[in-house]
Amino acid sequence: MEEKLLPKIADVVNALPEMPGVYRYYDKEGKLLYIGKAKNLKKRVASYFNRDQQQSAKTRLLVKKIADIQHNVVNTERDALLLENALIKQYQPKYNIALKDDKSYPFIKITNEHFPKVFFTRQYIKDGSEYYGPYTSLHYVRALMDLIKQIYPIRSCDLNLSPKNIQAKKFRVCLEFHIGNCLGPCEGRQTEEEYLKNIEEIRAILKGKLSTIRQVLKERMEEAAQNLQFEEAEKWKNKMLFLKDYMDRNHIVHPGLGNFHVFGYHDDEKKAYINYLYVYDGTVVKAKNVILTRKLDESKEYLLEHAIIDTIPQLENKDPLILPFELNEDNGLEDYLYAIPKIGDKKKLLDLAHKNALFIKKNEIKKNVSIPNEERILLIMKEDLRMKVLPYHIECFDNSNIQGAFPVAAMTVFKNTKPSRSEYRHFNIKTVEGPNDFDSMKEIIYRRYKRVLEENRDLPQLIVIDGGKGQLSKAIESLEELGIASKVNVIAIAEKLEELYFPGDSYPLHLSKKSETLKVIQHIRDEVHRFAITFHRDQRSRGTIKTSLTDIPGIGPKTAELLLKKLGSIKKIRETESSDLEKLIGKSKAKLLLDYFSKETQ
DSSP states (O other), X not given: OHHXXXXXXXXXXXXXXXXXXXXXXXXXXXXXXEEEEESSHHHHHHHHTOTTSOOOHHHHHHHHHOOEEEEEEOSSHHHHHHHHHHHHHHHOOTTSOHHHHHOOOOEEEEOSSSSOOEEEESOOOOSSOEEEXXXXXXXXXXXXXXXXXXXXXXXXXXXXXXXXXXXXXXXXXXHHHHTTSOOOGGGTSSOHHHHHHHHHHHHHHHTTOOHHHHHHHHHHHHHHHHTTOHHHHHHHHHHHHHHHHHOOOOXXXXXXXXXXXXXXXXXXXXXXXXXXXXXETTEEEEEEEEEEEOSSOOOXXXXXXXXXXXXXXXXXXXXXXXXXXXXXXXXXXXXXXXXXOOSHHHHXXXXXXXXXXXXXXXXXXXXXXXXXXXXXXXXXXXXXXXXXSOOOEEEEEEEEEETTEEEEEEEEEEETTEEOGGGOEEEEOOSOOSSOHHHHHHHHHHHHHHHHHHTTOOOOSEEEEESOHHHHHHHHXXXXXXXXXXXXXXXXXXXXXXXXXXXXXXXXXXXXXXXXXXXXXXXXHHHHHHHHHHHHHHHHHTTOOOOGGGGSTTOOHHHHHHHHHHHOSHHHHHHSOHHHHHHHHOHHHHHHHHHHHHHHHO
């Protein structure tokens, strides 16, 4: 069984993105074995299957049991660390160490009381206080707390500083007041209004709204510099730089964002791919992938509703939904509030869920060995080439000439990713004089599809142009003249860097050299090269290259070919001096040419 699973695992690993994320290993019974994080998912997961790696016996045993791999992409390595920790706590996989499961990350807490305290803690208690985090670096938390305390003197005592107690003068200032760490609110030396103004600015720092605090630091730096206190000015400057570098805003943690369910969605003709994220107190604590198979051409709204009902157990959690589109009216989710955000933090989380859903879709296509290989490749090509339909029928075009002489063109056809050689066609260029690949391409595209329309035959799903943006634009011109530019997908492949160009897009697409899409396009391009060159050589060898020159008595195909190769066109031959013609073809043949041309003008 183990050997049969290896090709499937290899396909999954090859399909993983080179992005930060969390990966999950499952055995053949679907049991979760292990959860891990990675800065680069593809490299990290691939390392488990590298026999050159020195691995412990426990790791080798884990690898032998892996039958499936799932993953979620995130935006930063820090996000991966937080999501990994949340998932380990939720699922407690067998191969994750207990210490990691027990690990808690620090928060910064602002207490809910008169003259609130600010400190860091690892305990999250619902006591009405505000919590910011969690933070992955204890060093950052301590440095941040040190910065806050230096800028804003805040109390650290546990006294009940109610207005009644302060008015009754129950307390006396302590050492913290005398060394400047507190302004003495316990004796009424600092009003609650002034204190809460400082707390509001601390909130701004913790939420990433840095303009206020930057201005405060700048003013203190400038004031110290004006007073020639350069060491003090340098201290405030360093604090400004630290504050600038400190904030690590991310899309996994959003202080104060609340609780909600996020659903990302992608689909194709056969399946829907849904990524579910549950955000609790601003932190993603659950992630799940759902794949639904269409049975009766169900709508995307119906499939998403089914996934929601299946994902949120018994609908017991009535937190709002963040969705990619509107649901049907009669959906069984009337008790839920839902939104379709267009901007802001919730939109960023929805985008993240979309990204994960797209990766689920791509991975499912690439690892699904139950469908024919041709169809699997077509599905991959459809995604890579931004198509709405599968490219069952592809036609590729190329021009061929020898140093500008005797231009011809060729077309090759692929059906279901394989050559259909009986449908290959060649063209003699009729309307273009001299070497002009752009106009030659325009001519053959127009001639080919004008005939297809006249004969009422099916258009291909994809047209491939051998060349760059110039040839592509000329091909589009012909398709627009025929009124079919919107009915077919067209791309161009530039040979040197194997770049793919799309109409209206200035930036080319670079696919991996191992990409199956690129391999199919290269194959059909190489076929059209071969077919065009073979046709050209056959024409020459049979002497079938015929021009008005070969109508001149004494001028044969070889002489005509030589003249066109060197001079490019009949017009240029007419304009060439007799001495230059004699050098090319000799005096007698040059005289025949000149006499012929002179008779034409009489």
